[in-house]
Amino acid sequence: MKLTRLPQAAAGAAAVSLMLLTAACGSDDSSSEASSEATSASPSAEATQDATDAAPDTGATGAYKAGDYDAEGSYQTPGGTQSVEVEVTLEADGTITAVEVDPQAEGGNSEMFQKKFAGGISEVVVGKKIDELDVSKVAGSSLTSGGFNAAIEDITGQAQA
Amino acid sequence: MHTWGFETLGTAWQVDTATPLGEASRERVRERVEQYDRDWSRFRTDGPVAELARHGRAALADEADDLLGVYTTLHRLTDGAMNPLVGGSLERLGYDPAYSLQPSGEPVAAPSWDAATWTPPVLEAPPATVLDVGAAGKGHLVDLVTDLLLADGVDVVTVDGSGDLRHVAGEPLRVALEHPDDSSLAVGVIELDPGRALCASATNRRAWGDGLHHVLDARTGTPTRDVAATWVVAERALAADALATALFLAPADRLAEAFDFSALVITADGRAAVHGDLTGELFS
Numbered sequence: 001m002k003l004t005r006l007p008q009a010a011a012g013a014a015a016v017s018l019m020l021l022t023a024a025c026g027s028d029d030s031s032s033e034a035s036s037e038a039t040s041a042s043p044s045a046e047a048t049q050d051a052t053d054a055a056p057d058t059g060a061t062g063a064y065k066a067g068d069y070d071a072e073g074s075y076q077t078p079g080g081t082q083s084v085e086v087e088v089t090l091e092a093d094g095t096i097t098a099v100e101v102d103p104q105a106e107g108g109n110s111e112m113f114q115k116k117f118a119g120g121i122s123e124v125v126v127g128k129k130i131d132e133l134d135v136s137k138v139a140g141s142s143l144t145s146g147g148f149n150a151a152i153e154d155i156t157g158q159a160q161a
Numbered sequence: 162m163h164t165w166g167f168e169t170l171g172t173a174w175q176v177d178t179a180t181p182l183g184e185a186s187r188e189r190v191r192e193r194v195e196q197y198d199r200d201w202s203r204f205r206t207d208g209p210v211a212e213l214a215r216h217g218r219a220a221l222a223d224e225a226d227d228l229l230g231v232y233t234t235l236h237r238l239t240d241g242a243m244n245p246l247v248g249g250s251l252e253r254l255g256y257d258p259a260y261s262l263q264p265s266g267e268p269v270a271a272p273s274w275d276a277a278t279w280t281p282p283v284l285e286a287p288p289a290t291v292l293d294v295g296a297a298g299k300g301h302l303v304d305l306v307t308d309l310l311l312a313d314g315v316d317v318v319t320v321d322g323s324g325d326l327r328h329v330a331g332e333p334l335r336v337a338l339e340h341p342d343d344s345s346l347a348v349g350v351i352e353l354d355p356g357r358a359l360c361a362s363a364t365n366r367r368a369w370g371d372g373l374h375h376v377l378d379a380r381t382g383t384p385t386r387d388v389a390a391t392w393v394v395a396e397r398a399l400a401a402d403a404l405a406t407a408l409f410l411a412p413a414d415r416l417a418e419a420f421d422f423s424a425l426v427i428t429a430d431g432r433a434a435v436h437g438d439l440t441g442e443l444f445s
Contacts, residue, residue, distance in 0.1 A: 125340075125348040126445060127347065127348060127444065128347055128444050129345060130347045134335060135350055136334050136336065137321060138336065139339065139351075139359055140324055140344065140361050140390065
């Protein structure tokens with residue numbers, strides 16, 4: 001993850017802005033207290049998965065310096081590295097009053113999905129045990145035929161031999 | 162409600178009805194499924210698909226116009242990325258009748274669909290062209306089985322072809338959406354109203370090697386990379402199934418130019434994007 005600070009942002013705010021990016025990203029694992037607080041203040045914020053890994057174990061409390069902060073997060077997809085630029089406006093009490101997300105990807109489906117993400121539609125999904133859900137059916141990839149599965153097992157066996 | 166489950170062509174089907182399904186209807190369903198396999202499977206050497214590959218022309222089954230019509234529209238909306246002539250590209254990567262699952266060379270693009278000639282019931286294409294309707298065939302067959310049962314006067318509730326399904330009547334159906342990385346998990350639940358179909362596509366299971374799976378960009382013959390799984394709700398399963406694949410190749414907004422549908426797309430980095438109105442919940 002790359003972080004840059006806008007010129008008007010105060011000195012010493014780098015750690016704060018890093019924490020804010022984590023918050024703005026609404027990481028699926030809101031392990032840090034600061035992250036949880038900030039997330040609740042920025043309902044439109046969304047996640048990059050790498051944000052969690054990149055975030056320091058932040059103990060930042062109080063003393064927020066008001067201003068605009070700019071951060072660029074990147075994450076890996078099978079299609080390569082994708083990046084998202086996030087701009088946040090921070091009040092002195094730590095409240096985020098504006099979040100702007102600027103998709104960086106060019107071309108392909110990533111551009112489209114980042115636009116949706118920028119539109120506030122996209123969310124990082126988590127799994128729940130199907131056994132514990134009240135459902136009648138499951139829809140997914142499990143329509144794979146027996147022949148294919150047998151061939152895959154054969155290849156897996158060869159690879160281990 | 163009464164449930165009839167059966168195995169055919171290596172996958173499990175289930176038909177739910179309000180009253181028990183008679184043996185005559187069961188037999189007609191089995192025959193319909195097997196006939197579809199004869200008419201459309203590229204893994205058979207005795208059908209029209211093999212004939213097309215050998216002679217560059219073949220007479221297709223009655224339902225071909227519906228199926229190829231959907232492909233033609235999606236070919237246009239995906240700028241050629243979706244193409245029913247992609248069978249040779251799949252074989253090159255190892256997804257062949259023998260399930261060799263070993264690439265036999267560099268990826269090859271599919272022959273141009275625009276260059277093929279469809280004069281019902283005859284399809285003409287360059288020799289060695291391998292027709293592959295895998296992107297929409299299962300949903301199409303769910304529709305055909307549903308229509309057959311309805312024509313028989315059967316009080317159909319749901320027809321489920323291994324996760325591609327038509328919910329015909331009764332209460333809304335709660336369907337778990339299988340997590341693309343772990344089949345014991347769901348990423349959400351959709352409540353499917355009667356009169357709607359739900360089809361899914363994912364690249365995780367039918368994958369056989371480093372980045373090799375069954376959803377290809379026909380223009381290059383290479384597997385797609387940005388999308389992990391899709392679910393589509395539409396009136397009929399044919400469109401829902403075809404759109405579930407097309408969403409790997411084009412944005413939902415583009416496909417909405419020609420189709421009325423709702424969809425959930427999970428990207429390779431674990432994000433969900435929703436198109437249209439879906440009832441249910443997404444776990445996030």
